[in-house]
Structures are given as structure tokens and as C-alpha cells.
Amino acid sequence: MRSKYRLGADAGGTFTDFVLADNAGNVRLYKTPSTPDDPTRALAAGLELIAHDLGLTPAEIVAESDLCINGTTVGLNALIQHKGAKVGLLCTAGHEDSLEIRLGHKEDGHRYDPEYPPATMLVPRHRRRPIRERVLSTGEVRIPLHESDVREACELFRAEGVESVAISFVWSVLDPSHERRAAEIVRAMLPDVPVTVGSELYPQVREYTRTSTAVVNAYLGPIMKAYVERVDRFFRDLGAKQPVRYFQSNGGLATGAVMADRSVYAINSGPASAPQAGLYVAEPFDARNVITVDMGGTSFDITLVKDGVTNIKKNADFLRYRIGVPMIQVETLGAGGGSIGWIDELGLLQVGPQSAGAVPGPACYGKGGTEPTVTDANLVLGYVSPEGLLGGRMALDRDQAVEAIRRRIAEPLGISVERAAYGMFTIVNNNMVNGIRRVSVERGYDPRDFVLVAAGGATAAHITALAREMGIGTVLVPKLASGLCAFGQIISDVKYNHMATAPLRLEGNEAFARIDALFAEIEAEGRAYLERDGFDEETIAIRRSMDMRYVGQVHECTVEIGNFRIDASTIDEVKAAFHRRHEELYTYAEPRTPIEVVNIESTFFGRVSKPQPPRIARGGDPAALKGRREMIFDASGSAITAPVYDGAKLGAEAVIAGPAVIEEPTTTIVLEPGWTARLDERGTYVLTGSSA
Template structure:
């Protein structure tokens, strides 16, 4: 296909970002307000901006895109607001309450908090139907499935108007026939219902995790199906020649039908592309230890990449629901540009997690918002241009921002407007710093060994303050920072995770052959899937991991290994990798103890060609980009400092700016605090360093 463009769309809580990359090099960034009530409306509005900017019809742009990629918060929002579909569960009789028992405890952090309320159940008790059947832990059938129980469940579901069904039986991963037959009956009696089969979605041991994952998938499936159907139809109407790809929480792309069937993979799709983008922008500087921070209008997302590898989560509690499938490890806080400042019952100033979002938005948006937000603070502190955001398309009302902070914060606390604003700025920064500490220091990483990459439209105003507090002395801010996740999508590959349960001890030849055969089986399934997506074998890459433990241990650890045939000789490589990983995690290993495998996983990538990067021409010195000065506040005393303001569009490669300074890009503002220096690299990123 002879294409000119690649399009990435990242739908956030406040803004939806669009990155249009040209195959010849260079990218264009566009933003529009998100429309949570109808997410497709924001896509239409953004595409209209692109057509207007290029001066051509959309029907000439979309057919010339080799890929259109969409990262969406539709699933996430439905789960947060508990607005998923009415869901029924078919499970082994006697296990109807496993999702409430939750392995006998609340999620980590609240395990011993008696006042912490129970999670809202996605499937009410009366919609959990037990079926008489039983498979033992060796895969043999003790009790055949009573098909009439499944039919009775379907009749009850029909009466209740159920539109999606999850099926999860005990030990179904070793004998999935009961689940498959139950699914056939459901499809026969409820042809319009969507069906999630637990052993296919998450074919690994741990019944509670598998059931919870299946329920969450079923709960979101109709929402995602309706969304991708609408988006796919819209792009087809514009002449799209390739199917829309959707970004998954595992950090890869998938087609709409896959996302609809495996909707649990799309829960956190937006921020999952940030690590890939972070590694891309740090590549010219040979940096592989990267903390990427993304502050949008609603949330603050943090990801950590160590030695080029981004952490993945499996079997975790996400929004209080156990999810087994792999997800990029993202720490999310309620700290965005729309985070609301308020005074608690003890008279202490707080910021967030409540957000003004895009409707009504911060007070300065003039859309009816009256609560003081982070954006109002940055405007009052002099960081933001009073003429407006997004190149002036979103005007700001400084007087309304001042009134909101003065009436809601400053006067009740007996502070000046300036001190109150800087106090709010300090608190929201402290919240973000605490989040960075959780993904770094609390997990054994020293943040000073990392470079901090700035993403999101609101982050630039806070980035040097955050780095200063963390002791990080190098920051990279790409010109595309406010759309970095959308950019990460267009440079990502198609990615599918294929898993299997394989409970064997690595002490006999039969065990080696079983592990080897299972890897081959799931990888062949993955290859066939990618072949259907149009990828030849030379465009497919495979990585492997195993969940392993010493015999007698309760919990296992994930071990990444190379792809090779497993036999009596090479199995020692598996054991050695496990011993090293165990010692890394727990400071000891037991080489003489027997090692056993619990689960295996193969990740298959369909390699996508990447757009070319543009190079900036050399600049003529920062003075040529100086727009003027603005009074800004950089201290808790609230003192004003006359600060130079630079037009980022007029800066060139090599231009150097000493702080204090403000750099205004079209979709983001970068605050360079006193004691920091910014230099624009030819790759299109500002390298901001602390003066030594």
C-alpha cells in the first residue's frame, strides 16, 4: 500500500490527542476536548482539525494512512463508573461466591482495614449460577457436567435481560471441554449474548483470578464491541483501506474484533504506550533507564523502564478487580490539570483526586467551573499564557482563576492569592513525587539513575519542580510531549500474549517434552493469528516467560527466557535463569532444590514499519525566539520574577535557554525553573539539566 501517513489517537479524560506522522518524516499534533458521553464525537472533531490544517478532505487523508490506531479509555471509564453491561456468571456449583471471598482478604494496602468497604460486585449474587461438574487437579473428570443446569442458568439470564455471560469452572485449564460445551449451550439459547470462556481468555491456574478476569472481560465486552463497531464503521466511511488498530494494556496493537473479544486487554490502553514512546525519545541519548510521567487533564500516569525493559503486571487488583492478563505497569494518580483544590475537615489543603475534567473544566476555561484546579494555579503563577491554550483555541480567563483560588483557598486559610497558589502547586507536585517513589524507590530502584521523560499537556509546567524534588538532574521533553502516548501508538507493534498452564517438576524427560510441546502449540496459534493479520514469518518476533517456583513454595516468580528447544541439556538454562531471578527478588536461591513450572507464556509481536523521524535545522540562538517576559512565581513566599517567554516554534537545534524561563509550544508549556538549563536537540526534544 502506497501511504503517506500514520494516525495515532489517544482518548484521555479531558483531551483527545491526535498524532499524524508523515512517512517522509515529521509529525503533526492536534488536540480536542474529549466527549465522554460519545467518545466517537471527539474523534470526528479531531479529524476535522486535521483536515482544516492540511487543507484537504478527510476522504483524501484516511485512505492514505497505512495504519489508524486508537487508544481508548472507554473500558476504563466503564469500570470506574460501574457502567458496564448486565453480566451473568456460570461457574462450578459451590463456587458462586469466590469473587466475593477474594482468596480470603482485601487487596494489598487495605488487608487489615476493617472499615474499608467491600468492592462492588460486577455480577450480583442472583446472577451467579452454579453448575454441577467437577474436574480434579490432574485434569480428570470426577463429575460430568449437568447440561440442564446450564440451560436453567440461561433461562434465568434471559428473564433478567443479561447481554453478556462469563463461564469459569474449577480446573478448566486442564480440561476445558465443560466450559466449551457450556458456551455452546449459551450461544444456542442466547444467540445475541456475548460469551467469555475463562480457560480461553486466561488459561492459567488460580481459579479466583481466572473467574474475576473472565467477569471483567464479559462486563466490558458489549461496551468495547459497540465502540469499535462505531469507530470501524466511521473510518470505513472515510475510505480507510486497513482496519483500525486499537492499543492494548499489554503495550501492543490489536484489531477491533480482538479487542471486543478480549476487552480486558483494553482497560488501560492509553498510558500503556508511554514506555515505548519514552524509549524512542531517549534513544539518541543512549538512555535505557527511563521514568515516563504523563500529566493530562484528569490523571497523572507513571511508568518505569529499566535497562530497556518495562515492567509488566499480572494477577493484580486493578480498580479493586483481580486481573490476570499482562498489563504495562502504570501507576495512576488523580493529579491532573483539572485536579480540584479543597480544604479538608482538619483545615488542611488538598489537591484532587476529584477532577473538573473537560466539562465543566477548570474555572479559567469559562465553561461554568467554579472550583480552583491545577490549571488555574499555573495560570495565576504566570506559567500559562493568559491568551489561551492549544495555540489560543482554548482561551483562559485569569480573573475567574484568581476568584476561585481566592474564595475557596486563600481567604479561608488566611493566605495571599500568590502564597495559596504556590501552596497548591507544591501539594500537587508532592502527590506526583510520591507516585514516582512508589514505582522506583519502593521497588528497589534509585530514581537518580533514571532520566525523566515528560509526557502530557500539563506536565511541562511541573517537570523541573518534580525532578528537583526527586534528585533527578536530567529531563527530556519532546515537542510532542502533550501527545506522546498517541505518538507511542504509531511506533508500536502488534502484540498478542498466549498462555498455558503447565504444572510440572523439571526433574524428568517427560516434563521437558511437555513444556517444549506446549510452547510450540501456543506459539503456532500465535503465528496463525499474526498470519491472518498480514504478517509473514520474518516479521514475527517471539519472547517467552515461565512462572516457576521451588517445590513447596506457594507463590511463583516470572522468569524471562530466550526461545530455544527444551531438552535434558537446555533445561538447565531454565533452572539457572530461575535461580538468578529468585536471588534477585529475594536475596537467596536454592540450586539443589527441585524447580517446578506452573504457567508458561509466549508473547508474539507482528513487527510494524516505523515512520521516519524528522530532524530540526540548527537554530539562530534563543534570542530570536524570545516573545517577551511575564511575571511568574517560583517560591513559596509568592514573590514575582520577571521571566523570559520563548516561542518553541522558532527555536532550532542547539538553542540554549537558561532558567528561569518559559517555553511555549502549541500544545504544552515548559517551565524551566531557576538553576536549570534547556537545550533543544535536533531530534525534537528539549534536554533540561540541573546546573551543577
């Protein structure tokens, strides 16, 4: 760290988390309610908390920070709520409906459901304008660009009040000249409207994927641009010496200018840092198989790391929209502290995906909420302190929680409030367990081979119940759990993905030279990005990959290769890597079958220095046992009296046996009967149960 501090701010749907690390190894965590209408209000509130704690001003903190990093759900929320920009699309004539045809594909789980509704189109049919032009798969221009079609489309877009334009022509990745000329015309006629050029954003084969990715980028672009400008101005006015960095869904940092231009990378901005943080927490315990789960106020996010490698997905459907650019694979459920309990038409209790959000929030927040939520249930069960959240700064009203559960759940089902609350707890846990199974069991991984890392403010109240259901015997809960994604952001590198298409067989010196030249071309571009960002040769790292398949196959697989020259002397190494990867994915390889390349990609890392890990002193405070309260641990609704510990007063190597609750300032750890917690000197609780 070049300065005294590094600041990470992760804006979630309910809370905004702040992590401040200093160069002495101290890491501090703060939380404040999110302000979706104006994110800078939450940033200001969080900085005021930090300033009060340190005896400084917000300006002094920002000026002394080498990096101020922001993760945001702005792009994700806009896509979920369909509140993006008004988009116009220029496409090759005859391909106006490719977005709706969707390659004839229905999402998994609905493939044979005739009643499953079509996805909402981000660009309505009349704003998808046909442009006469045609490039063939050989790169030959069959029909020149009809510039008059582009101008007519611009006139329509002006009349329609279009706020963003996407351009995607067939085979533009082989000859992008038509797209580039169309973009010039649009920028001249609509100078205030941002333009997304498909062959620049996603220069890879697959027209539908490229078009969909370009449209999503255009849909989010104006929103992200406004957000970035607002946040950049906020930190600049406070005296920031470095540009704000934003966390991308590919697992790395980027400047605001890049984030605004490539807004599709902002979709999973917040939870994409979880794998990096989970590995950091697990590394001292020699664990490289990690499942990180993050239960916040609105959602439950799951990521998986196998052998230290995070799952990356490309060319996949996200919220029903095909996105081609690389994204950290995050399974997201509508299961958070604000998830609402309700009774369906069959009279069965359900929880989520509807959420009370930050406003009005759970009934116990006392902000006008009347629906029973998971947080209300945890309060009734005795898991959450009646003194409130955030170290008592956010008061909770237990009577309101009881009334909401009684009126909406208990009375209609004819059961006690306590049994109703435990039923909500059990159902939301089952929902989360099913999500964990989807990223592990359904992909061929045994969850018992993994450690479970808890992130998010609400996770620790459920973590032993989740581990018990999954048969996982070791759980790691860092003191920073509720802000773990924000912490993951401050230990991450700057990261950019640069791609090119290369549809050719992996045979002959001409093909090898073509691939090598394309890598050189995109790597010169990527290095320039990082050099402009202040990185030098010693801090730049590059990782190459190629999308390959056997000749005759429809789908390709991504294979990492070394950073060597592609020629006759190294090609066998490339082929061997493909055969190995194909066998890992599909259980077989065909070494005698010719291989063809589809796309190539270079991932660039600008390495940043990492903060020192925290250390907890031994001994602790005898007053760590702060009292006892009644808690419910089974479906009978019967309460037992269990101890409550103040985590801030526990010393390293302290051991707590369940049933018990450990209260940290921003999270609560519930130890079910049979579980034990040991506080490691690095500030991580190591939880072990009967499954260990």
C-alpha cells in the same frame, strides 16, 4: 511506512491527542477536547484540524494512512465508574462466592484496616449461578456437567436482562470441555449475548484470578464492542484501506475484533504506550533507565523502564479487581490539570483526586466550572499563557481562575490568592512525587539513576519541580510531549499473548516433552492470528516465558527463556534462568531445590515499520523571545518577571536559562531558577538542573 501517513489518536479523559507522521520524517501533533458521549466527534474534530493544516480532506488523510491507531480510556472509565454491562456468571457449584472471598486478601495498605469497605462486586450474588460439574487437579472428570443447571441459569439471565455472560469452572485449564459445552448452550439460548470463557481468555492456573479476569472481560465486552464498531465504521466511511488498530494494555496493537473479544486488554490502553515512547525519546541520549510521567487533564500516569525492559505485571489487582493477563505496569494518580483543590475537615489544603474533567473543566475554561483546579493555579502563577491553550485556540479566563481560588481556598485559609495557588501547585507536585517513589524507591530503584521523560499536556509545567524533589538531574521534554502516548502507539508493534497451564515438576523427559508440545500448540495458534493480520515469517517475532517456583512455594515468578526446544540438553539453561531471576527478585536462589512449572506463555509481535525521527533546523527565529510576564516560584507568593519563549521559533541547540517559560503549541515548559533547557535537533528539550 507503506503509505504517506501514519495516524495515532489517543482519547483521554479531557483531551484527545492526534499524531500524524509522514514518510519524510515530519511528525505533527494536534489536540481537541474529548467527547466521551460520542468519541467519533472528537475524531472528526481532530481530523478537521489536520486536514485544514495540510490542505487536504479527512478522507484523503485516512486513505493515505497505512495504519490508523486508536488508544482509548473507554474500558478504564467504565471500570472506574462501574458503568459496565450487566453480567451473569456460571461457576462450579460451591464456588459462587470466590469473587467476594478474594482468597482472604485485602489490598496493600489496607490489610489491617477493619473499616476498609469491600470492593463493589461486578456480578451480584444472585447472578452467580452454581453449575454442578467438577474436574480434579489431575484433569479427571469427577462430576459430569449438569446441562440442566446451565439452561436454568440462562432462563434467569434472560429474565434479568443480562448483557454478557462469563464462564469459569474449577480446573477448566486441564479439561475445558465443560466450559466449552456450557458456552454452546448459552450461545444457543441467548444468541445476542457475548460469552467469555475463562479457560480461553486466561488458560492458566489460579481459579480466583481466572474467574475475576473473565468477569472483568464480560463486564467491559459490550461497551468495547460498541466502541470498536463505531470507530471502525467512522474510519471505514472515510475510506480507510487498513483496519483500525487499537492499543492494548500489554503494550501492543490489536485489531478491533480482538479488542472487542478480549476487552480486559483495553483497560490501560492509553498510558500503556508511554514506556515505548519514553525509550524512543531517550535512546539518542544513550539512556535505558527511563521514568515516563504523563500528566493530562484528569490523571497522572507513571511507568518505569530499567535497562530497556518495561515492567509487566500479571495476576495483580487493578482498581480492586484481580486481573491475570499481562499489563504494562502503570501507576495512576488522580493528579491532572483538572484536579480540584479543596479544604478537608481538618482545614488542610488538598488537591484531587476529584477532577473537573473536560466538562465543565477548570474555572478558567469558562464552561461553567467553579472549582479551583491545578490549571487555574498554573494560570494565576503565570506559568500558563493568559492567551489560552492549544496555541490560543482555547481561551482562558484568568479572572475566573482568581475568583475560584479566592473563594474556595484563599479566603477560608486567610491567605493571598497567589500563596493559595502556589500551595496547590506544591501539593499536587508532592502527590506526584510520592507516586514516582512508589514505582522506583519502593521497588528498589534509585530514581537518580534514571532520566525523567515528560509526557502529557500539563506535565512540562511541573517537571523541573518534580525532578528537583526526586534528585533527578536530567529531564527530557519532547516537543510531542502532550501527545507522547499517541506517538508511542504509532511506533508500536502488533502484540498478542498466548498462554497455557503446565503444572508439573521440571524433571524427566516426559515433563520436558509436555512443555515443548504446549509451546508448539500455543505458538501455532499465535502465528495464525498474525498471519490472518497480514504478517509473514520475516515480520513475526516470538518471546517465550515460564511461570516457575521452587517446590513448596506459594507464588511463582515469570522467567524469560529462549526460543529453543525444551529437552534434556536445554533444561539446565531454563533452570539457570529461573535461579537468576529468583535471586534478582528475592536476593537468594536455591539451586539444589526442585523447580516446578505453573504456566507457560508465548508473546507474539507483528513488527511494523517505524516512522523516521523528526529533525529541527539550527538557527531559529530571533523573534523566539516573545515577551515577559510575572511568575511565582516560591511560597511567598512574590512574583518575578521572567522571559517567555515561543518554542516553535527556537532552532536546534538553542539554550534557555531559567527562570523562564517555553511555550509549545500544546504544552508549556516551566524552567525553575537554576534549570537550563537545550533543544536537541530531534525535537527534544534536554533540561538539566543543579542535581545533574
